[in-house]
Amino acid sequence: MANERTEISTLGEFGLIEHLTKNIELQNASSILGVGDDAAVIDHFGKQTVVTTDLLVEGVHFDLMYTPLKHLGYKSVIVNLSDIYAMNATPTQIVISIAISSRFSVEAVDELYEGIYAACEKYGVDLVGGDTTSSQKGLIISITAIGEVTPDKFVKRSTAQKGDLVCVSGDLGGAYIGLLFLEREKKIFLESPGVQPDLEGEAYVVGRLLKPEARKDIIEFFEKETITPTSMMDISDGLSSELLHICKQSQLGCVLYEDKLPIAEATRQAAFKFELDPTACALSGGEDYELLFTIPQADYDKLVLNEQISVVGYMTEAEQGAHIITKGGSKHAITAQGWNHLK
Amino acid sequence: MANERTEISTLGEFGLIEHLTKNIELQNASSILGVGDDAAVIDHFGKQTVVTTDLLVEGVHFDLMYTPLKHLGYKSVIVNLSDIYAMNATPTQIVISIAISSRFSVEAVDELYEGIYAACEKYGVDLVGGDTTSSQKGLIISITAIGEVTPDKFVKRSTAQKGDLVCVSGDLGGAYIGLLFLEREKKIFLESPGVQPDLEGEAYVVGRLLKPEARKDIIEFFEKETITPTSMMDISDGLSSELLHICKQSQLGCVLYEDKLPIAEATRQAAFKFELDPTACALSGGEDYELLFTIPQADYDKLVLNEQISVVGYMTEAEQGAHIITKGGSKHAITAQGWNHLK
Numbered sequence: 001m002a003n004e005r006t007e008i009s010t011l012g013e014f015g016l017i018e019h020l021t022k023n024i025e026l027q028n029a030s031s032i033l034g035v036g037d038d039a040a041v042i043d044h045f046g047k048q049t050v051v052t053t054d055l056l057v058e059g060v061h062f063d064l065m066y067t068p069l070k071h072l073g074y075k076s077v078i079v080n081l082s083d084i085y086a087m088n089a090t091p092t093q094i095v096i097s098i099a100i101s102s103r104f105s106v107e108a109v110d111e112l113y114e115g116i117y118a119a120c121e122k123y124g125v126d127l128v129g130g131d132t133t134s135s136q137k138g139l140i141i142s143i144t145a146i147g148e149v150t151p152d153k154f155v156k157r158s159t160a161q162k163g164d165l166v167c168v169s170g171d172l173g174g175a176y177i178g179l180l181f182l183e184r185e186k187k188i189f190l191e192s193p194g195v196q197p198d199l200e201g202e203a204y205v206v207g208r209l210l211k212p213e214a215r216k217d218i219i220e221f222f223e224k225e226t227i228t229p230t231s232m233m234d235i236s237d238g239l240s241s242e243l244l245h246i247c248k249q250s251q252l253g254c255v256l257y258e259d260k261l262p263i264a265e266a267t268r269q270a271a272f273k274f275e276l277d278p279t280a281c282a283l284s285g286g287e288d289y290e291l292l293f294t295i296p297q298a299d300y301d302k303l304v305l306n307e308q309i310s311v312v313g314y315m316t317e318a319e320q321g322a323h324i325i326t327k328g329g330s331k332h333a334i335t336a337q338g339w340n341h342l343k
Numbered sequence: 344m345a346n347e348r349t350e351i352s353t354l355g356e357f358g359l360i361e362h363l364t365k366n367i368e369l370q371n372a373s374s375i376l377g378v379g380d381d382a383a384v385i386d387h388f389g390k391q392t393v394v395t396t397d398l399l400v401e402g403v404h405f406d407l408m409y410t411p412l413k414h415l416g417y418k419s420v421i422v423n424l425s426d427i428y429a430m431n432a433t434p435t436q437i438v439i440s441i442a443i444s445s446r447f448s449v450e451a452v453d454e455l456y457e458g459i460y461a462a463c464e465k466y467g468v469d470l471v472g473g474d475t476t477s478s479q480k481g482l483i484i485s486i487t488a489i490g491e492v493t494p495d496k497f498v499k500r501s502t503a504q505k506g507d508l509v510c511v512s513g514d515l516g517g518a519y520i521g522l523l524f525l526e527r528e529k530k531i532f533l534e535s536p537g538v539q540p541d542l543e544g545e546a547y548v549v550g551r552l553l554k555p556e557a558r559k560d561i562i563e564f565f566e567k568e569t570i571t572p573t574s575m576m577d578i579s580d581g582l583s584s585e586l587l588h589i590c591k592q593s594q595l596g597c598v599l600y601e602d603k604l605p606i607a608e609a610t611r612q613a614a615f616k617f618e619l620d621p622t623a624c625a626l627s628g629g630e631d632y633e634l635l636f637t638i639p640q641a642d643y644d645k646l647v648l649n650e651q652i653s654v655v656g657y658m659t660e661a662e663q664g665a666h667i668i669t670k671g672g673s674k675h676a677i678t679a680q681g682w683n684h685l686k
Contacts, residue, residue: 032391033499036592038429038576039395039490041497048375049392052382053472053487055440059479086381097398097485129396135483136402142440142485144396147382154384156376233381249379 006106040128052083058138073115080145086234089149099135158249160231164294176285178209204266232293256313349449383471395426401481416458423488429577432492442478501592503574507637519628521552547609575636599656
């Protein structure tokens, strides 16, 4: 059964859509009309609607040589939900379009959708529409996520205040090291196809890359503790790059402390194997999908006991620029190297 | 100036987004937060939100040999707005993602966006977000359109009633003939590059393909005349295919009259040049983006004077199937040939 291959042409476009969407059960009261019409209908009943979109292209954003389709489907949803949470909002619906070449079978598309539906179920989101088409080459995935937020409770990037504490959720740099491992094993495999991948002990960093989660828990924590961040965004391109966005849009500067950056021990050890500085990976490695946010100093007591949140610095006047204080006490300017630079 | 070529790499992703979005002025009160954050924020103030999405892939959905980029941008927006109108709703926002290969210059992307903004302005829609990335090959455009509708005034495909009149807006078959002309001229050009395209007299059908409009006027007419169609969808794949969707989803049959099908004289003449039956083009040619809808017979008087609307048949019991009565009086079953079949 595992090797069965059904050509998509045997189903046709409408047949494929029917096949992929027949088991959908809408979970949200706001999902008034789902798949099967010209458009979906949503009613957020007095809340505001939050919308974000991402386009993922094979060979640019993912490599199917080491990305299982189920994980890809899951992650494609997560990266969009992460943007909704980064607005301090709750995701409620997604629409998804895929373009696939004839290289993909119905079974392959099923695997992709298994991941998509797993993410929808875990985060309580409804798939309410989309488009399925052919591509000349490779797989293309476009997802638009929709969420809701109590009027004017959304959090922008441009509203950080001088003196605010800079905070991040979880830990940083892992996904980038995971990518380095997978790229290394791919190269070895291409040169010597008989060699089995050696990912011993790297489950953590590889998992950070292939199966990220969106920080729903942090948004729920904010609500419970009545914390409203003064600014927030998710970390997809690397901490330095994102923090510089907040600085620029809020017209402020910042100071980070190297010894406060949250880096998992597994990430630190893995970085050393590549002779890389873990701090550089935390600052410039992307795809961790953690949240970066600022809070007034007065709110410090509300989050100090949450082990999933680290205070890593504070906002300053714009004239002071953006800097990091190293463990040795020296001061360096932060640059927007981001993900692409390291790559 | 026309031949200037600026590489996208000179701007970078953030520079390109800034370049493309710097002149946006939000037109709708519902657009609370636009481009520049993790997500956009929309408030439809008591109305319901309507969402649709389309993915357009170079070489599958469009051919840049005969599609000017500005027209492509315009049409990409129109096909989505058409889906919103087909719900009896008003489009208010779009988000747009593009993936481009290094073959495209900044000037080329500017042309594409000129068309996108022209459509936004004409239809009163705000561009509030998106994603810009690279592709390994060709141009990929993903648009999600968002609209609003008074609660529960949206019109589905599944609610046509037995005895309802079947109506279409505008005229049909033109876009398909336009495609045939452009494909013929492309073939001639590829065989003999010196030959100039001969589109004499075909401006109408070529325009139907390259620069379609969405039927905002029809939705406004419904509101003015207090008509609520019992079912509606837009005609992107061809009248037969779409009407069969309404039949299937409403569990009904239908009868069409050949002599009632609206076909422009220019389309009729152009069809004859290809030795094609204009009726077949109207039934099976796609991409006209007209509206197909059903109304109770009692509403006939309300729309009889609107020259942009034709009554082409009526809904029957499911057992009677879907048929067309020809000018000669014979009866044929309608099949879902649609666009792809003719192609």
